[in-house]
Amino acid sequence: MKKGIHPDYNEITVLLSDGTEIKTRSTMNVKDGIYKSEVDSKNHPFYNKNQKIQKKAGRIDRFNKRYKKK
Helix, strand or coil: CCCCCCCCCEEEEEECCCCCEEEEEECCCCHHHEEECCCCCCCCCCCCCCHHHHHHHHHHHHHHHHCCCC
16 A cells, blocks of 8 residues: 555544434544534434325425415
8 A cells, every 4th residue: 555645544423413322433524523413213204204204295295385275
């Protein structure tokens, strides 16, 4: 490997939205070695089956906006 062209590979702590901490290694530049994640598998609609509800709500809103009585 060439010297001086690769980013540093340091240990970081990933703090999930529910408070869970995971230690891993990454090339990310984070302050204090802690990365705070806003979205993870416990609160993302794709993983907790709320995606259908959100899609349906969007379709209902579009329908109401389009065919709203004046």
